[in-house]
Structure formats: structure tokens, C-alpha cells
Amino acid sequence: MSTIRASLAAILMLSACNGADSSSDEELSPFPPVERPVSAIVASQYSDEASREQTGEANTVLAVLGVEAGDTVADIGAGKGFYMQKLAAAVGEGGRVYAQDIFPDVVSDLEVRANANGFGNVEAVLGTPADPKLPEESLDHALLVHMYHEIENPYALLWHLREALRPDATIAVVDADRITSQHGTPPELLACELGAIGFEQVAQSPLEDGNTYVAIFRASEPRPAPEDIVPCQNPQ
Numbered sequence: 001m002s003t004i005r006a007s008l009a010a011i012l013m014l015s016a017c018n019g020a021d022s023s024s025d026e027e028l029s030p031f032p033p034v035e036r037p038v039s040a041i042v043a044s045q046y047s048d049e050a051s052r053e054q055t056g057e058a059n060t061v062l063a064v065l066g067v068e069a070g071d072t073v074a075d076i077g078a079g080k081g082f083y084m085q086k087l088a089a090a091v092g093e094g095g096r097v098y099a100q101d102i103f104p105d106v107v108s109d110l111e112v113r114a115n116a117n118g119f120g121n122v123e124a125v126l127g128t129p130a131d132p133k134l135p136e137e138s139l140d141h142a143l144l145v146h147m148y149h150e151i152e153n154p155y156a157l158l159w160h161l162r163e164a165l166r167p168d169a170t171i172a173v174v175d176a177d178r179i180t181s182q183h184g185t186p187p188e189l190l191a192c193e194l195g196a197i198g199f200e201q202v203a204q205s206p207l208e209d210g211n212t213y214v215a216i217f218r219a220s221e222p223r224p225a226p227e228d229i230v231p232c233q234n235p236q
Contacts, residue, residue, distance in 0.1 A: 029130070030226035031156040036189070036234040037181035039149045055208045057174070058086045061143070064205050064214055065172045067091065071140040074098040074164065076132055076157075077147035078124075079106065081113045087143075088119040098139075100125040100132050130156035134164035142171045148190065149180040155229050158197040162223050171199065171217045178211070190215055192232035198223050 052058065061083075067073060069092040075083045078099040087097045099110045099122055107126045114122035127133040129152040142161060144151075151157050161171070171194070178184030191201045198221035206213050 029153065029156060031130075031153055031159065032229055032231040034153055034155065034193075035231050037179070038152060039180055039183045041147075041150050052082055057207050057212070058083055060205070060207060061145070061172060061174055061214045062086060062090055064203060065141055065143070065170060065216060067141055070094040072096040072098075072138055074100055074125075074132065074134055074139050074142045076100050076127075076142055076144045076161070077102075077150075078110055079147075081110050083143060083145055084110060084114065084122060085117065085119070088114070088117075088122050091121060093121060095121055096138075097122045098125050098134055099123070100127050100134065102127055102129055129153070131160040132157065132164065134161070136163050137166050139164050139169050140166060141169060143174070144171070145174040146176075148173050148175050149183055149185050154193050155196060155226075155231065158194060158199070159223065159226060159229075162197065162219060165219065168218065170202070172214055173217070174207070174212065174214045176212050187213060187215060189232060196224070196229050196232060 067087065067090045069090070071091045072095060073087050073091060075081075075087060075097065078084050078101050081099060084097060084099040091097060097119070099107075099114065101107050101110065101124075104126055107124045110122075111124040114124065125133060142165065148154065165171075173185070173190055173194075175190065176184030177187060179186065180189070187204060194201070194217050198219055199217040200220035201215055202218050203216040204213055
């Protein structure tokens with residue numbers, strides 16, 4: 001075989017191997033794909049912190065969720081750490097906050113911010129889009145704030161998140177009441193998607209701007225096997 005032919009053969013073999021290994025996570029995943037648009041992640045924070053502070057949103061959310069001193073709470077998709085700071089103060093020295101995100105640089109920045117503010121009760125955690133990578137049965141509460149519509153596959157993430165929840169733990173989702181392609185989640189769709197993983201909505205409260213809400217969920221049914229999850233229909 002000539003050198004040219006040998007080189008072409010090697011390239012073809014490499015291409016075939018790369019093609020065999022390039023199956024997407026969605027194709028390999030046992031979880032059903034979400035049947036609606038997923039918003040792109042456009043920033044590591046929802047809004048500037050001064051504006052968020054003025055609305056009082058975080059104080060309302062923590063009150064509705066019932067965060068108390070000594071609790072263990074996860075801030076899923078913590079971004080710049082606005083809620084991380086609020087949670088660290090609320091749970092106190094006897095509590096713990098997992099500030100979780102999927103980007104290594106963001107997680108590094110969260111760790112720096114926690115240390116700079118003296119929050120010894122905060123641990124920054126690197127997760128994946130499908131798994132928050134949190135300790136099993138460690139959480140009293142989990143928060144997903146202004147990011148649910150950006151989750152690639154909420155069924156996978158919520159399924160794995162259940163592993164980290166204690167039996168009576170709650171999940172709070174804060175989002176805008178608009179379609180997911182416009183960076184929001186209709187409450188009915190949210191209840192359906194969490195219901196598919198065995199969660200029941202136990203509360204919902206409007207927030208100050210009138211278009212944003214916080215919905216609280218608790219596990220009420222056994223967690224289904226991934227292949228048994230029934231995806232919600234796309235309402236958009």
C-alpha cells in the first residue's frame with residue numbers, strides 16, 4: 001500500500017472511530033428528551049444584585065421555603081452567588097450551603113466569594129447538566145432560581161437531585177410565568193415535569209414583579225425508573 005493510501009485509510013478509520021464515539025448524551029441517556037424549547041444560558045446571573053436586592057425576592061423565597069438555622073440547602077445553578085450569600089446567613093454556622101454550578105470557572109468564583117465573605121458553611125460543587133453531584137440524602141431544601149428553563153433535560157437532573165434529598169425535603173423553583181423559549185416556565189408545565197419524577201406541588205406564591213413566582217415541591221411518589229418517565233407535552 002502506498003504512503004498516500006495508507007494515510008487515507010488511517011484517516012477513514014479515525015473518522016469512523018470518532019463517529020462511533022460522538023453519540024450525544026441525549027442518545028445514550030435512559031431519560032426521555034424534554035418536548036419543549038430549552039433556553040440558552042446567556043449569563044451567569046439573572047440580573048444585577050442591586051436590583052434583585054431592591055425587589056426583596058430572595059427574602060420572600062426563603063420565607064416561603066421555610067429555610068431555618070441548621071438546615072442544609074443547595075443552590076442549583078448558583079451563578080454569581082447572590083442566593084448563596086442569603087442562604088449562608090440564613091442557615092448559620094450550624095447549617096450548610098452547597099453552591100452548585102456546571103461551569104468550573106463559576107464554581108471557582110463561588111468558592112472565592114464564599115471565602116472572601118467568611119462563609120465557612122458554604123461548599124462550592126461542580127455538577128453536570130444532568131446531575132448536580134450532591135451528597136446522598138443531605139438536603140433539607142434545594143433552590144433552582146431563574147434557571148429551570150435552561151436545564152438541558154430536567155427529567156435527568158430532577159431524578160438525580162432526588163438522591164440528594166432527605167425524605168421530607170422541599171424544592172423551590174423561581175421562574176417567570178412565560179414560555180421556556182423566552183426564559184420562563186409556565187407553572188402548569190413546571191408542575192407536570194416535576195410530577196413526572198414523583199414530586200407534588202405544595203405551595204406557590206407570586207413575587208414582587210407580578211410575572212415571577214416561586215413554586216414549592218415535595219416528593220410524594222416513588223421515583224420512577226428513567227425509562228418509565230412520561231414526558232410532558234410541549235405547550236408552546
